[in-house]
Amino acid sequence: MKMRTTLGAALLATTGWATMAAAQTELSMWYHGAGNPQEAEVLNHIVADFNASQSDWNVVVESFPQESYNDSVVAAALAGNLPDIIDVDGPVMPNWAWSGYLQPLQIDESTIENFLPGPKGYWDGELYSIGLWDAAVALVTRQSILDDLGLRTPTLEEPWTLEEFNAALDAAKESGNFEYALDLGMAWTGEWYPYSFSPFLQSFGGDLVDRDTYQTAEGVLNGEEAMAFGDWWQGLFANDLAPGTSQDPAARETGFQDGKYAFSWNGNWAAMNIMNTFEDTVFLPAPDFGNGPKIGAASWQFGVSSASEHPDGASAFIEFALQDEYLAAFSNAIGLIPPTTSSAQMTENYQDGGPMAVFYDLTEAQAMVRPVTPGYVVQAKVFEKALADIANGADVADTLDAAVDEINADIERNAGYGHTE
Amino acid sequence: MATISADNHGLRLAVRYVVLTLIAVIFIFPLLFMVMSSLKPSDQLLRDTASLRAFLPVGDIGFDNYTDAFSRAPVGLFVFNSVLVTGVTVLLSLFLCSLAAFSFAFLKWKGRDLLLGIIIATLIVPFETIAIPLLLLVSKLPWIGLEGLQFGWLNTYRVQIIPWIADGLTVFLFVQYFKDLPRELIEAARVEGASWWQIYRRVVMPLAGPVLATAAILKFLVMYNQYLWPLIVVQQESYRPVMVGLQYFFQLDTAWGEIMAYLTIITVPVLAFYLVMQRAFISSIASTGVKG
CATH class of the missing domain: 1.10.3720.10 (MetI-like)
Incomplete structure (x- = not known):
């Protein structure tokens, strides 16, 4: 009898699952995390929870390697083959929305009221994407280095000024203990340049583009403040304070731990390795170059493709994923910054007193999103080239003027990228 | 005269072998570097790039990179x-x-x-x-x-x-x-x-x-x-x-040994x-x- 009951229950359960699966509408999702098993595990867990939590939708994930993810999405958009849910890098989102790859999210925005600003993907007044984490950079060093060089430890309330920062670099160089005073990560190309270095320009008072109109870079990328930034930037390399564009990638990976550099401008994703090497690792806030200390913001975010015939289901999944337990799970798995205070308290590293809690505070206090415009994808590449050229000795004024011309020509070619005054 | 000619021939042959050996070494070194590096942990691999150790099976040698590569990607x-x-x-x-x-x-x-x-x-x-x-x-x-x-x-x-x-x-x-x-x-x-x-x-x-x-x-x-x-x-x-699969290995913390x-x-x-x-x-x- 007992056996019969068990078999009956199993049959019922199997039939139930089969019926539920058959009734569920499939939602395809593309994700950039192929090759990252920890990230995949968390995402698959969320997807499994969502699929089991309701009977309308069944999300199926296809993962792509991050390096080629954007090209795959653009090609699929051209071929009319986009999935329902895609993830998108925050600064790229306006371009994809403007290009018609994305549609606005249908989620209750009160859900994200308490989110850090970086993960919220607004374009043209509408929410197109939302991130489950943010990322931050800091000036990494050791307390013993600060003490040996006789330097004040800067704080969020009182970061180093330009003069203090320059003096710190000079002191490190004159100590003779390091190959270079500062590791900027010049070996990392691509988005690293605009993400991590444009905040320096913005702290000087310049920018990639005039954010009032997004119609020109004139005066902001080649104005007085930008020129001051360019001269300072070039001085870092001309005075042998930092390795330039020929930096060995291996030195970027382990140079600070090997004692080659006194300071390293690096992200929270690299923090754990460094902390494991030095017990007295400290993460210092960005210096204030005159217009407030700044660091970059916005990482990968979820959005709904314009091709989706089920934006309600796709949005339902994204809203489901925004629960604190999942935000904390992602943070614990891959070390990125949870987007809410409540989820931060659920993590090992970002809770009050946690080893990386400083990054949450840095993001909250200093983060500035990159220009929210479809033209950013071009502006980022122009800025990257200009910075590399200046680092290699190009004339600052000529280089920035040329960059402005290129950005303005691109904006004009694209009829202003749809910005309304 | 005949002796001089034989010496010349021997010298030419020696030079030819030296040049060919050098060319062979130049072509084989990248492959050797790749195979040797695949046997080393990432931190050792990066340290060894600065010396001839990069081409030698020295240090902490093992097949962990291979098992890790198969875990990371199909x-x-x-x-x-x-x-x-x-x-x-x-x-x-x-x-x-x-x-x-x-x-x-x-x-x-x-x-x-x-x-x-x-x-x-x-x-x-x-x-x-x-x-x-x-x-x-x-x-x-x-x-x-x-x-x-x-x-x-x-x-x-x-x-x-x-x-x-x-x-x-x-x-x-x-x-x-x-x-x-x-x-x-x-x-x-x-x-x-x-x-x-x-x-x-x-x-x-x-x-x-x-x-x-x-x-x-x-x-x-x-x-x-x-x-x-x-x-x-x-x-x-x-x-x-x-070749597309190679991109699986380029993460924020690049796993050079697995690559x-x-x-x-x-x-x-x-x-x-x-x-x-x-x-x-x-x-x-x-x-x-x-x-x-």
Whole structure:
């Protein structure tokens, strides 16, 4: 009898699952995390929870390697083959929305009221994407280095000024203990340049583009403040304070731990390795170059493709994923910054007193999103080239003027990228 | 006098061997670096790059990078996909391009030279310029399979094979080789009453070993190294080839040891193929002056 009951229950359960699966509408999702098993595990867990939590939708994930993810999405958009849910890098989102790859999210925005600003993907007044984490950079060093060089430890309330920062670099160089005073990560190309270095320009008072109109870079990328930034930037390399564009990638990976550099401008994703090497690792806030200390913001975010015939289901999944337990799970798995205070308290590293809690505070206090415009994808590449050229000795004024011309020509070619005054 | 001549000969031989040895070392060092690095942990690998240790199996040696590489990505699947796509494409390409070349070399028909000129002219068209139009085309092409009529070739093996079967370089190689064959052979076969198909199969192709090897190796390398095309036409892991798979290893904290292990694994089919074909390949280069 007992056996019969068990078999009956199993049959019922199997039939139930089969019926539920058959009734569920499939939602395809593309994700950039192929090759990252920890990230995949968390995402698959969320997807499994969502699929089991309701009977309308069944999300199926296809993962792509991050390096080629954007090209795959653009090609699929051209071929009319986009999935329902895609993830998108925050600064790229306006371009994809403007290009018609994305549609606005249908989620209750009160859900994200308490989110850090970086993960919220607004374009043209509408929410197109939302991130489950943010990322931050800091000036990494050791307390013993600060003490040996006789330097004040800067704080969020009182970061180093330009003069203090320059003096710190000079002191490190004159100590003779390091190959270079500062590791900027010049070996990392691509988005690293605009993400991590444009905040320096913005702290000087310049920018990639005039954010009032997004119609020109004139005066902001080649104005007085930008020129001051360019001269300072070039001085870092001309005075042998930092390795330039020929930096060995291996030195970027382990140079600070090997004692080659006194300071390293690096992200929270690299923090754990460094902390494991030095017990007295400290993460210092960005210096204030005159217009407030700044660091970059916005990482990968979820959005709904314009091709989706089920934006309600796709949005339902994204809203489901925004629960604190999942935000904390992602943070614990891959070390990125949870987007809410409540989820931060659920993590090992970002809770009050946690080893990386400083990054949450840095993001909250200093983060500035990159220009929210479809033209950013071009502006980022122009800025990257200009910075590399200046680092290699190009004339600052000529280089920035040329960059402005290129950005303005691109904006004009694209009829202003749809910005309304 | 004779002694001096023998000394000169010995010296020349010694110099030749030294130069050849140096060249061999230069070519073998990158491979050696790759294999040795694949056996070392990432931090040691990076430290060793500054010295000759990079080329030696010293320090903390093991196969962890290989097991980690297989955990990170479906390496076997990627290799299988690449070998399948490459193998089928090479075979079909050799057959169809040699048939076309046979026609260009031995048959007389209207517009033959003009068409050959057009085919050879395609060599100067970079693939990047036609990638998007080709993508739009294949995304809408019909196909009749087990599931009936379908439209769109994306996410299939055929989309990685069919567009690459015929190409100007392979046709050109065969045409050049066929034109150098003694015409008397063809004429004798015709006198004997052989059909064109019989001449192709029984006279020409048995003599075409060197050019077959050259065309096969060149095609193999092109297909095995495919990146852009599979990147834009394949959105499912189950059809991804090795070069797109390489991107799995470039994370924020790049696993260099695993990358070297992956590269070592995916180099094996290339080396094996070359070793099998090398005698015919060298013979072909020597006889035609074609450089790969």
